[in-house]
Amino acid sequence: MAVMNMVQAINSALDVKLADDPSVIVFGEDAGLEGGVFRVTEGLQQKYGEKRVFDTPLAESIIVGSGVGMAINGLRPVCEIQFDGFMYPAFNQIISHAARMRLRSRGTYSVPMVIRAPYGGGIRALEHHSESMEALYAHIPGLKVVIPATPYDAKGLLISAIEDNDPVIFFEPKKIYRAIKQEVPEGEYRIKIGKAAILQEGDQLTVVAYGAMIRTVQQALQKAKKDGLSVELIDLRTIYPMDADTIINSVKKTGRLLVAHEAPRSFGPAAEIIALVNEEAFLHLEAPPARVTGMDTVVPLPKGEDLYFPDADRVYDAIKRTIDF
Amino acid sequence: MVTTRASTKYMTEEQAMLFNAFDPLSGKRLQVMDEKGDIVDAKWMPDLPDSKVVEAYKVMLYARIADTKSVSYQRQGRLYTLPSNMGQEAAAVGSAMALEKIDWMVPAYRELGAWLVKGATMLHYFLYFGGSEEGSRYPEGTRLLPVSVPISSQLCHAAGIAHAAKYRGDREVVITYFGDGGSSQGDFHEASNWAAVYELPVIFFCNNNGYAISLRRDKQTKSKTIAQKAIAYGMPGIQVDGNDFFAVYRATHEAAKNARDGNGPSLIEAVTYRRGSHTTSDDPTRYRSADEEKAWEAKDPMIRLRKYLEKKKLWDEDREKKHIEEATSDIDRQFKQFEATAAPTVEDIFKYQFDEMPDSLKKQMVELRNFINRKEG
Ligand SMILES: Cc1ncc(C[n+]2csc(CCOP(=O)(O)OP(=O)(O)O)c2C)c(N)n1
Ligand SMILES: [Mg+2]
Numbered sequence A: 001m002a003v004m005n006m007v008q009a010i011n012s013a014l015d016v017k018l019a020d021d022p023s024v025i026v027f028g029e030d031a032g033l034e035g036g037v038f039r040v041t042e043g044l045q046q047k048y049g050e051k052r053v054f055d056t057p058l059a060e061s062i063i064v065g066s067g068v069g070m071a072i073n074g075l076r077p078v079c080e081i082q083f084d085g086f087m088y089p090a091f092n093q094i095i096s097h098a099a100r101m102r103l104r105s106r107g108t109y110s111v112p113m114v115i116r117a118p119y120g121g122g123i124r125a126l127e128h129h130s131e132s133m134e135a136l137y138a139h140i141p142g143l144k145v146v147i148p149a150t151p152y153d154a155k156g157l158l159i160s161a162i163e164d165n166d167p168v169i170f171f172e173p174k175k176i177y178r179a180i181k182q183e184v185p186e187g188e189y190r191i192k193i194g195k196a197a198i199l200q201e202g203d204q205l206t207v208v209a210y211g212a213m214i215r216t217v218q219q220a221l222q223k224a225k226k227d228g229l230s231v232e233l234i235d236l237r238t239i240y241p242m243d244a245d246t247i248i249n250s251v252k253k254t255g256r257l258l259v260a261h262e263a264p265r266s267f268g269p270a271a272e273i274i275a276l277v278n279e280e281a282f283l284h285l286e287a288p289p290a291r292v293t294g295m296d297t298v299v300p301l302p303k304g305e306d307l308y309f310p311d312a313d314r315v316y317d318a319i320k321r322t323i324d325f
Numbered sequence B: 001m002v003t004t005r006a007s008t009k010y011m012t013e014e015q016a017m018l019f020n021a022f023d024p025l026s027g028k029r030l031q032v033m034d035e036k037g038d039i040v041d042a043k044w045m046p047d048l049p050d051s052k053v054v055e056a057y058k059v060m061l062y063a064r065i066a067d068t069k070s071v072s073y074q075r076q077g078r079l080y081t082l083p084s085n086m087g088q089e090a091a092a093v094g095s096a097m098a099l100e101k102i103d104w105m106v107p108a109y110r111e112l113g114a115w116l117v118k119g120a121t122m123l124h125y126f127l128y129f130g131g132s133e134e135g136s137r138y139p140e141g142t143r144l145l146p147v148s149v150p151i152s153s154q155l156c157h158a159a160g161i162a163h164a165a166k167y168r169g170d171r172e173v174v175i176t177y178f179g180d181g182g183s184s185q186g187d188f189h190e191a192s193n194w195a196a197v198y199e200l201p202v203i204f205f206c207n208n209n210g211y212a213i214s215l216r217r218d219k220q221t222k223s224k225t226i227a228q229k230a231i232a233y234g235m236p237g238i239q240v241d242g243n244d245f246f247a248v249y250r251a252t253h254e255a256a257k258n259a260r261d262g263n264g265p266s267l268i269e270a271v272t273y274r275r276g277s278h279t280t281s282d283d284p285t286r287y288r289s290a291d292e293e294k295a296w297e298a299k300d301p302m303i304r305l306r307k308y309l310e311k312k313k314l315w316d317e318d319r320e321k322k323h324i325e326e327a328t329s330d331i332d333r334q335f336k337q338f339e340a341t342a343a344p345t346v347e348d349i350f351k352y353q354f355d356e357m358p359d360s361l362k363k364q365m366v367e368l369r370n371f372i373n374r375k376e377g
Helices: A006-020 A044-048 A060-072 A088-098 A134-138 A151-163 A213-226 A244-254 A269-284 A302-308 A312-324 B013-021 B050-075 B089-097 B112-118 B122-129 B154-168 B186-197 B229-233 B245-260 B290-297 B301-311 B317-339 B346-350 B359-376
Strands: A002-004 A024-028 A053-055 A076-080 A114-119 A144-146 A168-173 A182-184 A197-200 A205-209 A231-235 A238-240 A257-264 A290-294 B104-106 B174-179 B202-208 B237-241 B266-271
Touching: A002 A006, A006 A024, A006 A044, A006 A076, A006 A151, A006 A168, A006 A182, A024 A060, A044 A053, A060 A076, A060 A088, A060 B154, A060 B186, A076 A151, A088 A114, A114 A151, A134 A144, A134 A168, A134 A238, A134 A269, A144 A151, A151 A168, A151 A182, A197 A213, A205 A213, A205 A244, A205 A312, A213 A231, A213 A257, A213 A312, A231 A244, A244 A257, A244 A269, A244 B359, A257 A269, A257 A312, A269 A290, A290 A312, B013 B237, B013 B245, B050 B089, B050 B112, B050 B122, B050 B245, B050 B301, B050 B317, B089 B112, B089 B174, B089 B202, B089 B245, B089 B266, B089 B301, B104 B112, B104 B154, B112 B122, B122 B317, B154 B174, B154 B186, B154 B202, B174 B245, B186 B202, B186 B229, B202 B245, B229 B237, B229 B266, B237 B245, B245 B266, B346 B359
Parallel strands: A024 A053, A024 A076, A076 A114, A114 A168, A144 A168, A205 A231, A205 A257, A257 A290, B104 B174, B174 B202, B202 B266, B237 B266
Antiparallel strands: A002 A182, A144 A238, A197 A231
């Protein structure tokens, strides 16, 4: 098996699907010749030609909108939006068309499209390059939202996303694009969309996180372990549809819940997860559910960034307070 | 002297003729038949058998009747808000008839005549504007998309459908409709640019009906014509008399031929007039004069095509009456069918959102169904 970082694993997923399905095409701003600004699509144009892997004009609405049309006419487009903060020009196409074409046409047309974008903060980037807006997409009926935390998951989830018959927003945590290396099979394998992973078992507290936040939580858990605390860690992997069963079963066992994400707090994924637990495991709760999140402010420029994003200390503090409640 | 635009350089000389003769910056507009039904520019008269022209008139008349009836059904509270196509029948039917069965149609929302040509029925129309998604369930292979309400967003889908066609090497062409107002949208720019860059078989068909709700065409854009915007994208553009069936047919026919031959997209601006209100919720007296409406009534597309056919002895008062009767009873029958259609069920609301329904959605469906069952005892 090869050792890959997340960039290489995603590249490998695209490679595998381009090789085995002629209806898969890959495109985006600078995604062809150059292989994308993060080099995720590097070498693919050279290997599969300009018809299948190509550079587009600088125009997000048509990148997504043409993808809708391509999907209607039998292709499986995988389009790259260069950064999370530049999805908004395509919002109308995502919400008004990609997400609802199947329903509006009573299943006559569907949109099996993947919209990939580097996502999240922590790389000291320019403005509009550090957003965690997954709740916007998870809120829209008709979309699936996937956020991997490891190279292995990224590849398996992306293959599933490309094979999915509905549109998938695939957010790639750019902070850990190259931070984690892992053994990843070179061939094809799938990780089911909508299925969370239990990364660590425990019986005093359930922590739910995803994306780059998994690493932060794991750092906090090392400290918690030294303190003798037994914590269960769930990597959500898919924001929508959410794996409710895994979360509920875990909380029924532990009696406590903490959700950690980079995204702003209000109306964020943590709010949804906590509501779910209140509905389904209320009588099992021994402490108020807690959340560690980004703030309801714009992500600060790099000098203020560390204040904004939850770090291991903030997560540890919340773990301790929830268990000690 | 006519200069040849770079945008027509891939075409054969014959193909480029029409677009060069009516270069958008020359101020010329293609008109084949005038308001009296006389052929004024025989050079561009499309090569159509009489039977086809009669058929076109019949569809236009059918659409006019259907439109008028729909507006009155809406007034009676039997349909919801709907946009009238009245006055724009030649642009709708003429453009649609110039296409082949394998071609795609990506509509806006005001092209009833075109949808009918493409294979939609009044039952679809009644269902949709009567409040049910079932109205967009066209028969397999119709290649007609559901209407697109977010202005000009559909132009992107046309580009994408054409992209897929070209990718596979299929010879299908895509026509997409938008309005004069729609030409101001960013998606018009993005889709035109994309289709031109990748040389895609798209016909961007603009129904310039003078207004975007209340906003006059001259306040929508400083461009003298909408057709001239094509030049910026490196594609051919042409302005045609949109109330002249023959001009519309000919321009669309040439655009389709060019597209099918791999010469890329083109832009057609059909100058027409919305004779009805914007939608049934709109009151045009707030923004336009009775005199203006009167002037356009004389230019109505039905009147001139009928005159043409009558002069050629292809149509007369008896046939008109008979067709009106037949069309009316056909439309009435479909309206009855619509009114007899069962309301959507709880399942109908949920089952088309995803290919496979997620558990959380199943749960919501069951909750709603159980509640309704409880309530109804
Ligand atoms: C993006 C968007 N903005 C606003 C509207 C509301 N709206 C519906 S139709 C219309 C005018 C469209 O005018 P035009 O493109 O000329 O088409 P017409 O209705 O005249 O056929 C407006 C503003 C809309 N549907 N979509
Ligand atoms: Mg208009």
